[in-house]
Amino acid sequence: MKNYLRNILWLSSFLFVLSCHPGQYYQLKKSKAESVLPLSPIFEEITKAQVYRASMKFKDFDMGGQLVFRQMEPNVFRIVLMSEIGIKFLDMELRPKERIIHQVNDQLNRPIVLNLFEKDFRLLLMNDLDSYKTSYKKNEEFPIIYKLRKLGKGKRFYFNQIKDSRLSKIEKASKFGNKKVRIQFEDYENDIPRKVTIQHFTIPLQLTLDKVKRKK
Amino acid sequence: MNKFIITMTFLFMSIISLSAQLEGFNAMKDVESFKTQMSKEAVSTTSISSDFVQKKYLSFMEDEIESSGVFKFKKDNMLRWEYVLPYSYTIVLNGDKVSIKEKGKKVNEFDMSSNKTFKKINDLMLDCVRGTVLENDEFDLEYYESKDNYLIHLLPKAKELKNMLQNVYIYFDKSDYQVSSINMTEESGDYTKIIFKNKQLNEKLSEEHFMVK
Numbered sequence: 171m172k173n174y175l176r177n178i179l180w181l182s183s184f185l186f187v188l189s190c191h192p193g194q195y196y197q198l199k200k201s202k203a204e205s206v207l208p209l210s211p212i213f214e215e216i217t218k219a220q221v222y223r224a225s226m227k228f229k230d231f232d233m234g235g236q237l238v239f240r241q242m243e244p245n246v247f248r249i250v251l252m253s254e255i256g257i258k259f260l261d262m263e264l265r266p267k268e269r270i271i272h273q274v275n276d277q278l279n280r281p282i283v284l285n286l287f288e289k290d291f292r293l294l295l296m297n298d299l300d301s302y303k304t305s306y307k308k309n310e311e312f313p314i315i316y317k318l319r320k321l322g323k324g325k326r327f328y329f330n331q332i333k334d335s336r337l338s339k340i341e342k343a344s345k346f347g348n349k350k351v352r353i354q355f356e357d358y359e360n361d362i363p364r365k366v367t368i369q370h371f372t373i374p375l376q377l378t379l380d381k382v383k384r385k386k
Numbered sequence: 387m388n389k390f391i392i393t394m395t396f397l398f399m400s401i402i403s404l405s406a407q408l409e410g411f412n413a414m415k416d417v418e419s420f421k422t423q424m425s426k427e428a429v430s431t432t433s434i435s436s437d438f439v440q441k442k443y444l445s446f447m448e449d450e451i452e453s454s455g456v457f458k459f460k461k462d463n464m465l466r467w468e469y470v471l472p473y474s475y476t477i478v479l480n481g482d483k484v485s486i487k488e489k490g491k492k493v494n495e496f497d498m499s500s501n502k503t504f505k506k507i508n509d510l511m512l513d514c515v516r517g518t519v520l521e522n523d524e525f526d527l528e529y530y531e532s533k534d535n536y537l538i539h540l541l542p543k544a545k546e547l548k549n550m551l552q553n554v555y556i557y558f559d560k561s562d563y564q565v566s567s568i569n570m571t572e573e574s575g576d577y578t579k580i581i582f583k584n585k586q587l588n589e590k591l592s593e594e595h596f597m598v599k
Contacts (some may be wrong), residue, residue, distance in 0.1 A: 221448040223473055225488070232494040234475060234486060240446050248446045254453075254475055255467075255568070256442040256578030257507055257550055270576065275503065276546050382472050385452070 194221065195327060195347050198307035198315060199343065209304065209316045209328055211296035212337055216362065217241050222379035224251065229374050237379055246299045248272075251287075260284075264291060266298055276385065288379070290368055292355055293326075293340055312338070324350070336360075407555045407569065414529035420536060427563040428517030434459040434564070440469075441579045441595050450568050457582065459515045464596040465508075479508055485568055485598035492542040492598045506547055510540075514556055517542050526556070534560055562587070 193321075194200035212219070226233045239249040239288055242263075251260040254379035261273040269288050278284070307327070309315065314335065316328040324344050331338045333355035336358055342351040349371050359381075366379040412422060435458050442451040455469040465479040476487040479498070486494040500504045506524065513519040520527065524547060527538040540554040555569040564585055571577040 219444075221451055223475075225493075231496075232486070234488060234493070236451070238444060238447070238451070242446065250444060252442070254469060254477065255511075255580075256440065256451075258572065258576070261574070273549070273572070276549065277501075277503065291513075318419070380473070382451075384472065 195307075195317075195325070198309050198317070198327075200316065201306040201308040204321065207335075209296075209299060209318075211299065212361075212363065213241060213247075213295055214234065220362065221382040221384060222366070223382050225378045225380075227374075227376045227378075236382070239291075240296070247291070247295050247297060249291055254320075260287060262287065262291070286375075290351065290353075292317065293342060293351060294368065296340075320333065337359075345353060370375075391453065407539070407553070407571075408530060408537070410532045411530040411535075412532070414531045414536065417529045420529065423563055424517050424558075426522060430588075431564075432588050433591045434515055435589060436582045437584045439581045439583065441581075443577050443579075445575055448473070452530050457515075458591055459512075460591045460593075460596060461516065463512060464593075465512060465515070467511075467597050476598065478596055480596045484508075487598045491552075495598070503546065503550070506544075507550075510554065511568075514568055517563065519556060519578065526597045531560075535564075535566065537562060 177276065190209075197266065217239055217240070222237045224235050224237040235251060235253045237251050237321075238247070239247055242248050245266050246262045249260075249262045249264065250258060252258045257275075258273050259275045260278055261271070263270040263272060269284075274284070278287075299318070300316075302320045305314040305317045305319075307317050312329040312331070314330040316326075316330075318326040318328070325343065325347065327341045327343065329338045329341070337355055339355065340353040341349055345351050351368045351371065352367075354365075354369070356366075356369040357364040362381065364381040368377040370376070410489055412421065426561075435456070437452045437454065440454065440459045442453075444451070453469050454471045455467070457468070458464075458466040463479065463481055465477075466478075467477045469475040478487070479484045480528045484494075484496055484504070485492060492526055497535065498508060508517070510524070513522045519538065519540070521542050522540075524544060528539040528541070530537040530539065536558040537557045538558070542548045542551055542554075550572070551570050552573045553571045555571070556565055557567045557569075558564065559566045562585075564587070565582060567579065567581045569577055569579045
């Protein structure tokens with residue numbers, strides 16, 4: 171009994187220490203909220219469909235295609251991932267609290283894959299910001315960093331660029347502050363990033379999106 | 387009730403889509419003669435070079451997504467599908483080997499048998515261009531003709547193919563029995579249309595076109 175209690179005590183102490191681990195974001199400093207504009211989704215004002223060339227890399231396997239998305243109404247997005255020849259892999263609709271699968275290829279039709287795509291697309295499209303509590307941070311490189319928390323959901327960090335205060339990257343971290351996913355936005359044109367890279371850190375998965383130039 | 391509405395909507399869209407494809411076409415009068423001629427053309431065609439324009443329609447978009455490029459086929463099973471606009475991307479099929487080239491460099495190579503769905507779509511494309519589509523037993527076929535074209539309507543039999551494509555319409559020029567366009571429609575009414583232009587038959591094509599370095 172004594173040994174059992176001692177083991178429980180050790181385990182509790184270990185878990186306590188682990189939960190207090192500062193993670194990769196401990197060096198961020200607090201910032202004053204008054205000087206910061208509210209965080210708004212990149213594609214919030216854009217109702218025209220966006221077409222990106224998509225390159226997915228999983229381990230040693232590369233797959234190409236196109237990613238098309240459009241905001242159908244505020245906070246409601248339709249997203250299609252398809253091959254070059256137009257065969258759909260996935261046709262998904264994201265609402266703030268609902269996911270509708272319009273079409274999915276047999277190979278992707280697994281809960282773990284669909285959940286992964288849903289989480290990545292929600293992070294990219296930022297259509298669930300209202301449900302998070304926001305505080306403000308900064309470091310030498312980024313004067314404005316939005317830190318979002320939700321009970322049981324880990325943390326998110328949104329880094330704004332210095333020169334034009336555009337969103338430079340989003341990082342999703344675990345409760346303990348370990349980086350899980352990063353979305354990098356580059357080469358903005360008319361307020362839309364021409365290059366987006368979604369990099370996972372817990373699985374060997376990377377999705378690179380390059381905006382496709384289309385006739386007007 | 388929702389399921390009923392969705393089913394009726396899809397049914398309605400399918401009827402609309404089918405009647406749009408068949409406008410100006412009647413049931414083919416002499417299917418056997420068409421099949422014989424197709425077989426002859428398939429035997430005598432050793433290579434095809436063509437430009438193509440691809441249009442993807444998604445019901446939630448304002449306009450079609452258009453891309454274009456160059457297509458090359460060499461008998462028996464070599465195919466080069468090269469997108470030039472709006473970006474550079476090449477797929478080369480050589481036997482069972484698939485190679486992909488992007489922005490001028492080879493990015494992927496795999497065996498087609500490792501991906502069943504990919505294989506079925508590519509078999510279909512190969513069958514269309516080499517004139518052997520009438521022998522593809524993955525589909526039920528219907529035959530139509532107009533003044534200038536033959537039209538084969540392909541209906542997928544297998545569930546996994548039906549899940550991706552509801553109908554495939556292949557249009558042939560009556561003058562040379564070559565494919566002039568392909569229209570692949572989905573249950574939702576979305577479609578991909580590929581139009582072939584500037585066709586060159588039986589010109590000498592180097593094997594280099596079907597190798598990606």
